Amino acid sequence: MTPDNVVWLIPLPPLIAFFIIVLFTNRNKALSHWVAIGLMGVSWLLSWGVFFRALGTAGFGAQVLQAAVAWLPFGAPSVAGTGPLSMGVLVDPLTAAMLFFVPLICLLIFVYSVGYGNFGRPVDPHDLPGQPPHRGVEPLYSRFFAFLSLFAFAMLLLVVADNLLLMFVGWEIMGLCSYLLIGFWYSRDYSDPRQITPRQAAVKAFIVTRVGDMLMLLGIAYLYAQTGTLSFRQIMYADGGAMLAKLASTPSSIVGLSAAGLIGLLLFGGTVGKSAQFPLHVWLPDAMEGPTPVSAMIHAATMVSAGVYAMLRMFPLLSAGWVSGGPLTPPMMAMAVVGTFTALFAATIAVAQNDIKKVLAYSTISQLGFMLAALGTGAYVAAAFHLVTHAFFKALLFLGSGSVIHGMEHGEQHAPSAAAHGLDPQNMLNMGGLRRRMPLTFWTFVAGGLALAGFPFITAGFWSKDEILADTWAHAPVIFVVLALAAFLTAFYTMRQISLTFLGQPRTAAAEHASENTWTMTLPLAALGFFAVAAGWAGIPEDFLGLNLAGAARFQAMVGKALLSPPEALPFNVVPLLTSLVVALGGLLAGWWVYRRFAAGETDPLALALGPVYGWLKNKYYFDELYDWAFVRPVRWLAEVVVSQWIDRGLIDGALHGIGRLGVAIGDALREYIDVPVVTGAGDRLGSGVKDVGRSARTLQTGKVQEYLLMALAMVIVAGIVLFLPILMSR
Amino acid sequence: MIPLSWYLILAAALFCVGLYGVLARRNAVALLMSLELMLNAVNINLVAFWRFQAPASTGGLMFTVVVLAVAAAEAAVGLALILSIYRQRQTVVAEDVDQMKG
Numbered sequence: 001m002t003p004d005n006v007v008w009l010i011p012l013p014p015l016i017a018f019f020i021i022v023l024f025t026n027r028n029k030a031l032s033h034w035v036a037i038g039l040m041g042v043s044w045l046l047s048w049g050v051f052f053r054a055l056g057t058a059g060f061g062a063q064v065l066q067a068a069v070a071w072l073p074f075g076a077p078s079v080a081g082t083g084p085l086s087m088g089v090l091v092d093p094l095t096a097a098m099l100f101f102v103p104l105i106c107l108l109i110f111v112y113s114v115g116y117g118n119f120g121r122p123v124d125p126h127d128l129p130g131q132p133p134h135r136g137v138e139p140l141y142s143r144f145f146a147f148l149s150l151f152a153f154a155m156l157l158l159v160v161a162d163n164l165l166l167m168f169v170g171w172e173i174m175g176l177c178s179y180l181l182i183g184f185w186y187s188r189d190y191s192d193p194r195q196i197t198p199r200q201a202a203v204k205a206f207i208v209t210r211v212g213d214m215l216m217l218l219g220i221a222y223l224y225a226q227t228g229t230l231s232f233r234q235i236m237y238a239d240g241g242a243m244l245a246k247l248a249s250t251p252s253s254i255v256g257l258s259a260a261g262l263i264g265l266l267l268f269g270g271t272v273g274k275s276a277q278f279p280l281h282v283w284l285p286d287a288m289e290g291p292t293p294v295s296a297m298i299h300a301a302t303m304v305s306a307g308v309y310a311m312l313r314m315f316p317l318l319s320a321g322w323v324s325g326g327p328l329t330p331p332m333m334a335m336a337v338v339g340t341f342t343a344l345f346a347a348t349i350a351v352a353q354n355d356i357k358k359v360l361a362y363s364t365i366s367q368l369g370f371m372l373a374a375l376g377t378g379a380y381v382a383a384a385f386h387l388v389t390h391a392f393f394k395a396l397l398f399l400g401s402g403s404v405i406h407g408m409e410h411g412e413q414h415a416p417s418a419a420a421h422g423l424d425p426q427n428m429l430n431m432g433g434l435r436r437r438m439p440l441t442f443w444t445f446v447a448g449g450l451a452l453a454g455f456p457f458i459t460a461g462f463w464s465k466d467e468i469l470a471d472t473w474a475h476a477p478v479i480f481v482v483l484a485l486a487a488f489l490t491a492f493y494t495m496r497q498i499s500l501t502f503l504g505q506p507r508t509a510a511a512e513h514a515s516e517n518t519w520t521m522t523l524p525l526a527a528l529g530f531f532a533v534a535a536g537w538a539g540i541p542e543d544f545l546g547l548n549l550a551g552a553a554r555f556q557a558m559v560g561k562a563l564l565s566p567p568e569a570l571p572f573n574v575v576p577l578l579t580s581l582v583v584a585l586g587g588l589l590a591g592w593w594v595y596r597r598f599a600a601g602e603t604d605p606l607a608l609a610l611g612p613v614y615g616w617l618k619n620k621y622y623f624d625e626l627y628d629w630a631f632v633r634p635v636r637w638l639a640e641v642v643v644s645q646w647i648d649r650g651l652i653d654g655a656l657h658g659i660g661r662l663g664v665a666i667g668d669a670l671r672e673y674i675d676v677p678v679v680t681g682a683g684d685r686l687g688s689g690v691k692d693v694g695r696s697a698r699t700l701q702t703g704k705v706q707e708y709l710l711m712a713l714a715m716v717i718v719a720g721i722v723l724f725l726p727i728l729m730s731r
Numbered sequence: 732m733i734p735l736s737w738y739l740i741l742a743a744a745l746f747c748v749g750l751y752g753v754l755a756r757r758n759a760v761a762l763l764m765s766l767e768l769m770l771n772a773v774n775i776n777l778v779a780f781w782r783f784q785a786p787a788s789t790g791g792l793m794f795t796v797v798v799l800a801v802a803a804a805e806a807a808v809g810l811a812l813i814l815s816i817y818r819q820r821q822t823v824v825a826e827d828v829d830q831m832k833g
Contacts, residue, residue, distance in 0.1 A: 697833075702833075706826065
């Protein structure tokens with residue numbers, strides 16, 4: 001089998017695992033996780049095999065691994081001379097980078113889920129399916145691994161797809177899986193009716209992303225109608241990008257936009273939904289209702305990365321007609337504006353959140369904004385690099401927060417006083433001092449947190465964020481300033497989180513009695529901790545600080561070749577470097593300084609400092625309320641009043657009722673004028689007639705034999721008269 | 732020789748006596764006896780017509796023998812019925828046996 005064909009096999013093992021678990025091993029928890037982890041491991045080995053094979057290929061970039069089969073026997077009807085629509089797989093440098101981290105993170109999350117699902121503990125009869133387990137093993141343990149496997153399959157399918165349609169298939173399966181997994185604890189309810197429940201969050205995520213998906217599908221359809229193909233290579237690389245030039249010069253139905261511009265904007269719509277960019281960011285924080293491995297899966301390795309990956313993948317199309325340093329194309333402009341705004345906007349919200357997972361959720365939105373802002377200004381490689389490093393450290397942070405929550409729940413159960421029970425184990429104000437109770441989680445969390453904050457030189461986040469800042473400094477100074485501000489806030493809220501969670505003294509009994517988790521949970525943390533630091537080394541710029549490091553900028557050299565003309569490395573500039581140093585260290589220091597002595601029951605110092613602004617931040621600028629007012633309620637009104645009451649009950653039911661009434665009237669008339677008098681009447685009269693005759697005839701039957709004989713005699717006389725009278729008369 | 736009409740008048744008188752007995756008597760045994768009278772009136776007719784009209788053929792005699800046989804059988808069945816009714820109802824009055832009243 002050629003390496004090209006091996007690529008087909010990469011997504012398959014998790015799919016097989018899904019079916020095996022669903023069909024056969026559902027009742028056996030141990031077997032289920034072995035199947036899921038084992039087959040995910042196979043997928044990982046295949047991916048890394050392909051990755052290293054691709055690295056070793058001479059001229060990788062121009063040369064790619066690909067294989068395809070004809071799917072539809074006909075081409076696009078609107079474009080003459082197109083070949084059949086093909087489905088296939090493609091590994092180019094960008095895919096290779098994805099293959100490096102996606103299966104690895106998925107595998108680590110799978111392993112982590114074993115510990116997170118309390119595997120090995122006995123079944124607690126108090127645990128109900130569809131609710132988080134308290135002491136025993138997760139009741140729906142096997143189902144969880146089945147869903148995770150399907151999710152991993154969808155992501156890998158999306159990564160290796162060689163055309164937009166197949167990518168969209170993976171994209172949509174992921175949408176389904178995120179719905180299933182966010183709502184995994186489907187029967188969980190909260191005492192506070194305003195707190196969103198998992199099933200509401202699942203529906204919200206599904207519907208909000210659907211808005212973007214619809215735009216994306218429109219973009220795909222438009223692209224197919226214009227070019228007659230959806231293959232990435234054919235659209236963006238064949239004949240030196242001739243098709244892109246054609247698309248860029250074709251005007252679209254919207255004035256002032258080329259076909260490429262309109263398609264790019266529509267595709268970007270899909271990313272706005274999937275990667276939770278403003279204004280469709282609202283689903284992601286609520287998606288935290290899912291189990292924590294799901295949060296890591298959705299917010300690091302897979303779903304949200306998929307949005308940015310799609311933009312990276314389509315970048316030649318989005319930037320068709322753009323020359324480096326020239327005016328941005330409309331899709332790039334949209335990406336730059338939305339990304340930059342979201343980066344800052346989400347970072348400000350994250351500052352005021354007290355839920356450990358919510359902070360990370362907003363941080364994810366913010367970091368995805370960084371990537372899109374970078375891509376919008378043309379910094380292709382920087383965006384891809386940040387995607388990779390972010391995946392590692394955000395997965396680490398999520399799994400770390402899951403470990404913290406798990407440890408807090410454990411502490412809550414083992415605390416001697418009853419006061420500890422019923423605490424929110426996700427609220428950072430209830431934590432503190434966990435560094436002594438959970439050292440491994442602490443150190444790995446710090447590694448991830450520092451990477452997120454961009455701690456200079458040693459963490460991966462520094463290198464990727466620095467590259468984004470350097471690129472924006474060179475091309476769009478306004479974006480640079482905003483992103484630098486967002487980076488400062490990132491460092492601040494990260495340190496706030498670390499201070500509140502791990503530093504200081506325990507603020508509750510639960511935090512005092514928290515304990516470190518099993519090795520299945522801490523091992524993935526350690527592995528991700530390594531990559532959260534080391535992944536950055538692949539992307540150290542070549543002329544950093546004037547040192548010509550050997551083996552530097554491997555990432556840029558590899559991923560840059562995913563484009564037809566690999567971008568030039570920027571000359572080293574000291575301004576963005578100094579900025580990154582200042583914002584990262586400044587933010588970390590500020591976060592530590594403000595929260596270093598935070599005590600139990602104290603008001604958040606930020607709330608005092610910011611006053612009413614803090615309320616806005618804490619309530620996420622009231623976007624949920626705004627959407628509720630602007631969309632949810634009008635739609636409800638439309639559904640309940642217009643559609644249900646007027647159209648459904650009034651119009652449709654009215655018409656149906658009219659037909660029904662007509663039928664009833666016809667039936668009544670038939671009954672009244674035909675059935676009752678004619679049919680029933682005849683029948684009744686026949687019956688009653690027979691009865692009357694019988695009644696009068698019964699008097700004849702006296703039972704006395706002599707009377708019968710008398711009657712017989714009378715009849716004989718009558719018969720005699722009748723028979724003989726004519727004879728007598730005729731004489 | 733006694734003319735045919737005398738026989739016929741005797742037979743008619745006997746038949747009427749029997750008919751009256753059948754219609755008017757209350758005792759069921761008397762009813763049966765009256766019935767025998769009517770049958771024998773017919774027998775007289777049969778024999779008389781045979782003697783005066785067709786003495787060469789034996790059909791009239793044969794008929795008479797058959798009627799006698801039937802009458803004997805009828806008397807046996809009728810008496811058995813009357814006996815059975817008497818055992819059940821302690822009566823032989825024909826008017827009282829009216830269970831078949833409609």
